[in-house]
Amino acid sequence: MPLLMTQSIFRPLLALSLVVAAGHGFAQAPAVAQAGVPQVLVPTGSRPAPPVAVPRAVPAAAAYGLPYPWRLHVTITTFWIGELPSARNPVANLKSSWDQNWVVNYGGYDDPEPAKRLANFTSGEFRPKAFLPKLNPFYVALPYNDVVSSHQHKAEASRVIPWFGRLRPQPGETVCKDRWLQIYNGSRSCYAQWEDCGPWVTDDWEYVFGSKPPQTTQNGSAGLDVSPAVRDYLALQSGKKVHWRFVEAAQVPNGPWKKYGGSSGSGTPQPLLAVGQGQLDHADLETQRRYMEYLRKLRDADYLKQPLSGTPH
16 A cells, blocks of 8 residues: 555544543553552643553553563663763763764753753743754663764664664664653653763663663663753653653654754754654554554443443443
């Protein structure tokens, strides 16, 4: 089936997903509550949604296109675009591992001082007061870089990165930049994009894509750097622990993490669409199809639970 025709079929189904998800208070496949398992929020807009339980492993969710596991109890540190070197951050963040003009492309210095930032759940503004960012202010760093040069990937990249094969990158073309993560702090979750490498190391694939703890012992064995916007949305500070997992672009709900990120030819910031995946590839469409099927089953199950016509409520 042609891709355009497939996308046209999925538009009404996506609308159905939003309606059904809103009725259940979540934007992704739900999970069965288990004792001792964190309650995870999956907001569908600027305001937090009611919590839903997410177990350590959800076979049903994996079957419907949600295959990425949660990485639990990971220590975070805060970093920001334009950060200068310090004892806790020996490398300046004037450029990223994949963007030599990171500060310029972002639009300026992502000042972390709370007094110089907006953090408003009603408006969805989580950004510096001084300017409108041209890139997504919800960004993170993970300690792995898939490329060694502009012409070469690391030897293990094609083997360990789950989405490498279906993207078929050119030699030296990163498949990690702009990937989406869901991050949960104990009461609320948000979404952010992978935009840099760290903390401390850039070769820890066994942690990022495997099941081992982070290699580094610095900063409390930190395994995730988060931006000031992520920090403010989740009320975090360096040294705190979170849970995180990868998600596909098609699974990311609307929220402040989609407010900025695109840029027109004039340099005027535009709403973020699907950064990193300008169009849904076939794998994303298949993920969406399975998710729509899952939501239909939820809808039908709820319908069967309702009393018959004429029966008192």
